[in-house]
Amino acid sequence: MRLDGQRHWDEDEVVDVVVVGTGAGGAPLTAALARRGLSVVALEAGRNTEPGDHTPDEVLAPADINWMDDRISGGEVPTAFGPNNSGTGVGGSTLHWGAFTPRPSRHDLQLRTESGVGEDWPIDHDELTGYIEHVEHDVGVAGPEYYPWDPSRRYRMRPPARNASSDMMMRGTAALGITATDAPVGLTTEDRHQEHHGLRQACVSCGSCHQGCRNGAKVSMDTTYLPAAVAFGAEIRPEAFVHGIELDARGRVEAVVYHQGGRDHRQRTRSLVLAAGGVETPRLLLHTGLANSSGQVGRNFTAHGATQVWATFDESMRSYRGYPSSIITEDFVRPADADFAGGYLIQSLGVQPQTFATTLVRGGGLRGKALVDAMRDYPRMAGVGINAECLPSDRNRLELTDELDAHGVPRVRVTFSAGENEEAIERHAIRTMTAIVEAAGGTDVRVLARTAHTIGTARMGTEAGSSVVDRDGRSWDVPNLWVCDNSVFPSSVIANPALTIMALSLRTADRMLAEAPDGSGARGMAGAQA
Ligand SMILES: Cc1cc2nc3c(=O)[nH]c(=O)nc-3n(C[C@H](O)[C@H](O)[C@H](O)COP(=O)(O)OP(=O)(O)OC[C@H]3O[C@@H](n4cnc5c(N)ncnc54)[C@H](O)[C@@H]3O)c2cc1C
Numbered sequence: 001m002r003l004d005g006q007r008h009w010d011e012d013e014v015v016d017v018v019v020v021g022t023g024a025g026g027a028p029l030t031a032a033l034a035r036r037g038l039s040v041v042a043l044e045a046g047r048n049t050e051p052g053d054h055t056p057d058e059v060l061a062p063a064d065i066n067w068m069d070d071r072i073s074g075g076e077v078p079t080a081f082g083p084n085n086s087g088t089g090v091g092g093s094t095l096h097w098g099a100f101t102p103r104p105s106r107h108d109l110q111l112r113t114e115s116g117v118g119e120d121w122p123i124d125h126d127e128l129t130g131y132i133e134h135v136e137h138d139v140g141v142a143g144p145e146y147y148p149w150d151p152s153r154r155y156r157m158r159p160p161a162r163n164a165s166s167d168m169m170m171r172g173t174a175a176l177g178i179t180a181t182d183a184p185v186g187l188t189t190e191d192r193h194q195e196h197h198g199l200r201q202a203c204v205s206c207g208s209c210h211q212g213c214r215n216g217a218k219v220s221m222d223t224t225y226l227p228a229a230v231a232f233g234a235e236i237r238p239e240a241f242v243h244g245i246e247l248d249a250r251g252r253v254e255a256v257v258y259h260q261g262g263r264d265h266r267q268r269t270r271s272l273v274l275a276a277g278g279v280e281t282p283r284l285l286l287h288t289g290l291a292n293s294s295g296q297v298g299r300n301f302t303a304h305g306a307t308q309v310w311a312t313f314d315e316s317m318r319s320y321r322g323y324p325s326s327i328i329t330e331d332f333v334r335p336a337d338a339d340f341a342g343g344y345l346i347q348s349l350g351v352q353p354q355t356f357a358t359t360l361v362r363g364g365g366l367r368g369k370a371l372v373d374a375m376r377d378y379p380r381m382a383g384v385g386i387n388a389e390c391l392p393s394d395r396n397r398l399e400l401t402d403e404l405d406a407h408g409v410p411r412v413r414v415t416f417s418a419g420e421n422e423e424a425i426e427r428h429a430i431r432t433m434t435a436i437v438e439a440a441g442g443t444d445v446r447v448l449a450r451t452a453h454t455i456g457t458a459r460m461g462t463e464a465g466s467s468v469v470d471r472d473g474r475s476w477d478v479p480n481l482w483v484c485d486n487s488v489f490p491s492s493v494i495a496n497p498a499l500t501i502m503a504l505s506l507r508t509a510d511r512m513l514a515e516a517p518d519g520s521g522a523r524g525m526a527g528a529q530a
Pocket residue numbers: 020021022023024025026043044045046083084085086087088089090091092093094096097098099100101210240241242243275276277278280281284453454484485486487495496497498499501
């Protein structure tokens with residue numbers, strides 16, 4: 001994105017807010033605070049790119065927009081990092097996300113109340129939905145005219161063109177009496193003038209969403225909230241890796257230390273927002289020893305169940321074509337015959353060949369000739385996948401190791417194992433997905449086990465003893481430190497997370513602004529805190 005004309009804040013100047021990370025968590029808040037006149041500096045470890053810089057070549061793309069630094073993964077279901085779940089760059093993981101944007105269900109925010117396990121969210125569903133509608137309006141979300149599981153919804157743009165997997169899923173679900181429809185997706189299906197950015201062209205169904213959208217059709221922070229933030233006076237500093245947080249004598253953040261251009265810098269600030277994602281935010285907190293009086297930083301790492309079921313068809317499918325995930329069913333958010341808490345949603349899939357081969361290895365256990373044979377069928381294969389509830393668990397956690405990265409910050413070890421609930425959901429979902437692909441005419445069914453997303457490692461709650469931040473995202477321990485990303489989710493919820501993260505980001509910005517003692521907005525709030 002264009003950064004050449006942006007406002008520059010001096011490091012010795014005490015800015016109102018420093019935001020670490022420019023993804024779904026950092027960007028909306030940066031824009032909202034800057035719009036109200038705050039001085040905001042966003043520090044981003046990754047590079048700045050233009051949409052045209054992205055390459056559809058999935059062999060080259062990872063180095064560009066994925067967080068590829070080493071992380072150690074353990075447990076019975078080790079999480080795959082890199083392109084599977086961690087982005088970097090100005091725009092964060094929205095540079096490579098799939099832009100599938102279901103909304104969280106009311107039931108999911110009351111999981112403990114309704115099922116006795118998991119956690120309730122300390123946020124009202126109606127309030128969250130208000131922020132979600134705001135985000136959908138700001139960035140442009142396409143969807144069906146009629147949404148069967150929530151007829152009150154209105155999507156302003158028609159859905160994208162369906163690909164062969166989508167047609168297959170519609171066929172299979174129809175044969176089984178399962179309701180399915182075009183999914184809500186964060187992309188433009190008509191040319192859209194995005195204020196402060198310019199033209200975002202209509203989706204051309206190229207299928208390269210995970211390598212970065214070259215024409216700006218897909219919602220990405222660098223073509224939506226971040227240009228707005230810069231227009232309102234925020235400064236974005238790319239390739240700035242934060243590794244230190246300094247407190248004053250009263251225990252409040254007074255500066256952050258970051259590495260950029262071969263040396264350390266120190267930016268003074270009145271408040272700090274961590275939006276570095278579900279792995280880097282807890283890593284920074286553990287490294288600096290902050291905000292952890294509860295001992296909860298790094299705990300409750302959750303990853304959505306994301307298992308896929310593929311089959312081979314007589315006709316050509318060519319799954320690399322078209323927007324990848326255009327069909328959804330929410331019939332299994334709370335299945336009638338469930339022997340588990342929560343549930344799952346199902347989406348149609350599209351996938352590039354190398355990503356598919358990697359999933360065959362990791363999730364299907366294929367090697368050698370079996371892998372090569374399976375890849376021969378790739379042009380005629382199509383599949384569906386889930387996004388499933390994952391309960392928070394104390395034994396699934398992120399910790400620091402003795403190994404240091406290039407900045408001298410300890411690398412993390414993430415330990416993750418599926419519990420009984422996750423396994424029961426998985427069994428149910430595999431049955432359902434197998435039935436769908438077979439009803440659509442598929443044979444030679446392959447189940448590819450996967451998890452996705454990095455959630456819950458600095459969770460919000462109503463009690464300081466069992467959570468890291470309060471219901472607004474503010475640290476219980478350090479009053480001018482806020483967390484605003486994937487890590488604050490108390491439970492995973494079934495919906496894919498980015499839309500909810502953006503909504504929480506706007507909500508946290510409002511909470512920061514509401515602190516102004518004279519009602520003048522967060523400038524007054526930040527001034528009062530100094
Ligand atoms: C392939 C793929 C497909 C996906 N598809 C979907 C989808 O269809 N729908 C959906 O809802 N979700 C999807 N997701 C997940 C979604 O993209 C993420 O959950 C979401 O974008 C995370 O937002 P975040 O703000 O928490 O973190 P991020 O977007 O990861 O932002 C964190 C940012 O902080 C920066 N950072 C980290 N540490 C530091 C530091 N120390 N100093 C400075 N900067 C730092 C990083 O470089 C990064 O830019 C997908 C993810 C992947 C990988």
